Amino acid sequence: MTASTLDTLAPGACARVTGFAAGDSRLTDRLLELGFDEGAEVEALHRAPLGDPIAVRVDGSVVALRRALARIVLLADAR
């Protein structure tokens, strides 16, 4: 069981959201609105040229976000 953050998840890898790093609660709310709640399964899909932003599958959606924002999403290995 290793803990990490969403911005470092390698494309193709899956993980589970465990929570959010302390920070702006409005950003947390926006991520929650798009499905990044605790327990959600995420899969890193793509990195834009130069490595930022990234595209992530969360449940059935594909969400694009900057790595600075992805950094506040805490992950644990899926299963």
Place this chain on the structure above:
Amino acid sequence: MNVETPVADQPQARASSVGEPRLPFIAVVGHPNAGKTSLFNALSGARQKVGNYPGVTVERKSAEIGLPGGGRAELVDLPGCYGLEPRSPDEAVTRDTLLGLMPGERRPDAVLIVADATNLAAHLRFALDVLRLGIPAVMALNRMDMAARDGLRLDSMALAQRLGIPVVETVAVRRRGLAELLQALEPLLALPTPAPLPFAPADTRAIGREARNVAKAVTLAEGQGRRSSRRLDSLLLHPLAGPLILAAILFLMFQAVFSWAEAPMGWIEAAIGWAQLQVMAVLPEGVLRSFLNDGILAGVGAVVVFLPQILILFAFILALEGSGYMVRAAFLMDRLMASVGLNGAAFIPLLSSFACAIPGIMATRSIAEERDRLTTILIAPLMTCSARLPVYAVIIAAFIPNRAVWGPVGLQGLVLFLLYIAGIVGAMLAALVLRRTVTRGPAPTFLMEMPAYQLPSLRDVAVGLWLRATAFLKRAGTIIMGVTIVLWALASFPAAPADADRPAIEYSIAGRIGSAIEPIFRPIGFNHEIAMSLLPAMAAREVAVAALATIYALDADDENTDGLVERLQGSWPLPTALAFLAWFVFAPQCLSTLAVVRRETGGWKWPAFLFGYLTALAYVAAGLTFHIATALL
């Protein structure tokens, strides 16, 4: 000049349905990518009214529709959003309308919630949030065809039971399920509107859990989860292939904008020329003839001539939006935009500005963050719009030798390319500075759902084109017409004396203003004739060419610019010509753009700032060009 006519301008008593025979009001809501606009288009066709909400630059799209039982209703397409906690002026309109707090707007009698069947859990979250408000609702479970293609099967009856509202399966782009949808909506309108429930921000986590549970319970078969979209993305978002494909699409788009539009633009110019000949045949030489030909007809022509380019550009943009590719383009470009403090969403408005800054500035409405949007508006005029091309073409033809530099690359083409690059680099530097000064704010972020790919529907493109073309003609048209008429008057009065030995324009108000500002422009190498042409060119940059022709006492209506090219070669030193080009890269030589900026920013502050900073930039750039060129050559 007040040109807008917002339809929602009249303050109305809110939500009091007593005594006023008004059409029932249905609000269409959903995620930005739920297919909401397609469904709205399918239900209303081109009978849409587009206005503005008072006080904010958010479009209000509405249509009167017939119901199967013979009744009628007003359908309003509310801006898409991910939740009821607004993060942009658009989303605030949706929230306030649903809560009955929107000034000048009634509280909806019913809501039509559009959800993407291929992404149910995410869209249910928003639906559950809306249902808490207690407004009678129907859900359109959209994109059922794509769900079926991926092997995803949903039990819409069970979903209706869980949500307690009718759920209708639809395919908006194929017009499937529309009749059932209206049938489900009609009985809701007969119900008395319930008192609004007190609104408290949702517990986002609880709603998320519930949405996921409901989605799981009504999913009969998981399917392969957008398999085809994932395959396409692995190509179109590939770190190497992705940008190349984007570049190819953009190249095709520009090619289309400039080459396909050439013929229709020629026809429009010919038609205007023909009309001017008719006027000349009927009316004697005089003020009325000049007003009709050089004021009205030239004004109409200046507007309509850009329509082919704008329509082609928008057809591409609408098709790319409808297919789901636009979000991907923003994704690919975001890093580059971020390096100057912008957002990937600014990419499309800036792209549109290469045809004309006006539709580009109108397209910034899709940018959520206000500071991002303002920065994008302020740099949009630096993109080389097509009105600069005639100016560049004449100067390049006159002063840049037509010789090959390397293989098929000619020096003239290279200079034109450099002028485009100068505009882009200037815009990027301006954004960098603006974000650190006047539009400083929280670092922009980028967070967007990427919808599944789909074939764009022809009807959506057609309806979108119709709406944008009429909006352009109405907004830009009235402004450009007005400006042309005012500038015509300035350039025509007072008339030249009978024994005039100089061109008539020299005696007019415009000519006197030109002479008055001449000393300001001397230090950057501009001569008397250039100073005279700058004021008329405020109508549109390409007018500078006609103005110079008039000032050099040539026949301005002559299609052939060879005469002007020869005159310029003989009378301008090369550094002056280069400074003139540099001026046009940056100068805010377009009153219509300034008027649209006033409209979009709600005051004169930002257009005044835009004018000031671009003029300063143009002056410095032209001055530097002149002095460096003088020293080197």
